[in-house]
Amino acid sequence: MAKASPIEFFRQVRQEVQKVTWPTRKETTVTTVMVFIMVVLASLFFFLVDSLLGLGIATILGLGG
Template identity: 50%
Template sequence: MIGKCIDFLRHVRTELGKVTWPTRKDAYGSTCAVIVLVLIMAVFLWAVDLLLSTGIKTLLGG
């Protein structure tokens, strides 16, 4: 059992060595893009919510 765990961890280490890790610049750029898109979606959903809630209040007369 211990031997299988050690063998597994060796394979994991080998596979991690094959991974192409992003540079700091790439990671920063991707993070900024995600944050900007999340903010855009938040504003869009806020506007849709405001529009729909105003419409429903108008329809219900209140």
């Protein structure tokens, strides 16, 4: 592969960036909200699983009161 000069490199980068389909503001907002919702759901799921496993282990070991 032939090495391009810095000027040629930046010209090629500019051409490639022009080919990118950038998301709209609405798409970005919807995607961001969905990520936050999924983070909250995942954290609740893992909290519940951790609590149930902790309760189960405490009961098995006789530490549950």
